[in-house]
Amino acid sequence: MVFDRLVNWFRNFFRLRQDISLGIYGCTNVGKTTLANKICMDWTGEEMGKASRIPHETRFVQKKEKVLIESNGKKININILDMPGIATKIDYRKFLKYGIKKKAAKVRAKEATKGVVEAIKWLDHVDTVLAVMDATKDPLTQVNITLLGNLEAKGIPVILVANKTDLKKAKPQSIKEAFPQYPLVEVSALKGTNINNLYEAIIRNSRKAK
Amino acid sequence: MKKKSKIKLKMDFVSSVALDGKTGQKKINFILNRVKDGSILVVNGVLTPDEEMDLIKETMRRVDDGFPGIEVCSLKKQLKGWKQFFDAFSNGREKLSTSIWTGITGKPPKTKLKTGITLIGPAKIIKDIKKNPDSFSVLAET
Numbered sequence: 001m002v003f004d005r006l007v008n009w010f011r012n013f014f015r016l017r018q019d020i021s022l023g024i025y026g027c028t029n030v031g032k033t034t035l036a037n038k039i040c041m042d043w044t045g046e047e048m049g050k051a052s053r054i055p056h057e058t059r060f061v062q063k064k065e066k067v068l069i070e071s072n073g074k075k076i077n078i079n080i081l082d083m084p085g086i087a088t089k090i091d092y093r094k095f096l097k098y099g100i101k102k103k104a105a106k107v108r109a110k111e112a113t114k115g116v117v118e119a120i121k122w123l124d125h126v127d128t129v130l131a132v133m134d135a136t137k138d139p140l141t142q143v144n145i146t147l148l149g150n151l152e153a154k155g156i157p158v159i160l161v162a163n164k165t166d167l168k169k170a171k172p173q174s175i176k177e178a179f180p181q182y183p184l185v186e187v188s189a190l191k192g193t194n195i196n197n198l199y200e201a202i203i204r205n206s207r208k209a210k
Numbered sequence: 211m212k213k214k215s216k217i218k219l220k221m222d223f224v225s226s227v228a229l230d231g232k233t234g235q236k237k238i239n240f241i242l243n244r245v246k247d248g249s250i251l252v253v254n255g256v257l258t259p260d261e262e263m264d265l266i267k268e269t270m271r272r273v274d275d276g277f278p279g280i281e282v283c284s285l286k287k288q289l290k291g292w293k294q295f296f297d298a299f300s301n302g303r304e305k306l307s308t309s310i311w312t313g314i315t316g317k318p319p320k321t322k323l324k325t326g327i328t329l330i331g332p333a334k335i336i337k338d339i340k341k342n343p344d345s346f347s348v349l350a351e352t
Contacts, residue, residue, distance in 0.1 A: 056263055070219075086266065087266075087278025087279070088269060088279050088280050088281060088282055088333070089269075089276035089278045089281065089333035090241060090273055090278060090279055091279070091333070092275070093300070094276075106275070109273070113271070113273045114270070115272045116266065116267070117267050117270050117271065118316075120230070120263050120266065120267050121267075123263070137341075138341075140341040140343075141341070142282050142283050142339070142341070143266075144280075145284075146259070146263060148257040148264045149259040149262065150260065150262065150263050152259070153258070153259040153260065163332065178343075198302040202295070
């Protein structure tokens with residue numbers, strides 16, 4: 001961790017790169033693509049990918065490069081990386097419940113397993129991570145714990161995003177209680193609520209803002 | 211009277227000694243070979259953050275129609291104050307020596323498990339894990 005921080009510090013000090021790679025990580029169906037779409041729509045006018053209620057809709061890493069975001073007079077260029085949801089299990093039978101045919105469900109499951117592997121590999125290439133969590137669900141999942149532990153060990157700055165705060169069942173405070181050591185922004189990516197606070201947090205936690 | 215069917219559940223309790231001194235890949239193979247055979251493993255220790263991620267990655271590579279994956283839960287020793295600082299320092303030192311070792315020999319290093327407890331089982335059997343900061347409960351069904 002100390003070594004990684006030193007490397008990051010040198011990289012930032014000498015401004016070896018002009019933009020940062022922002023990875024959007026989390027479990028499945030927490031709203032990662034909805035959030036990526038909201039950020040892209042706000043700053044480029046284009047959506048990034050298709051969001052769906054069916055798990056593992058995003059099975060390949062989606063990129064949007066050189067998105068200039070601005071908050072409180074500071075600007076930063078970010079490469080947005082919308083990651084497939086991380087999971088420890090993928091059962092093709094689960095997709096059948098959504099009306100997907102058996103053959104297509106198996107293909108989807110296979111692609112989803114590859115997507116998880118790809119998302120994990122990308123952890124070595126991101127500068128800042130938005131760890132998205134569904135505020136209506138228990139945040140103490142092993143995937144969240146493993147992800148945050150891994151990012152901490154790599155020395156990568158993390159911003160927790162408590163998403164779906166527009167829903168009645170949302171309890172963003174449970175995320176704060178579970179992981180008090182990280183900055184937390186409460187948003188509704190779907191409605192755009194509080195999204196400016198997220199931009200401010202991205203710029204505050206990324207050392208290349210000018 | 212209807213006869214109740216017997217439910218069999220196999221649990222393996224593994225001492226840290228069985229995994230200490232193995233490379234990350236060997237630890238993961240040890241765990242996944244048993245879990246894929248239907249065992250629930252309770253390990254006296256926890257993997258490093260890198261090994262935990264590698265466990266998820268390797269699990270995904272082994273997913274097939276009969277093995278949808280794993281459920282995993284670990285409890286780590288929570289450190290505060292100076293102990294947390296020294297732990298972070300020791301982790302950084304360990305990572306640096308690991309990088310040097312791998313760079314020189316080209317072989318992955320052998321590591322020790324950290325203090326804690328880990329439960330890993332097939333997702334087909336473990337239906338739910340409820341985790342609290344200091345405990346967890348498991349619902350299994352065959």
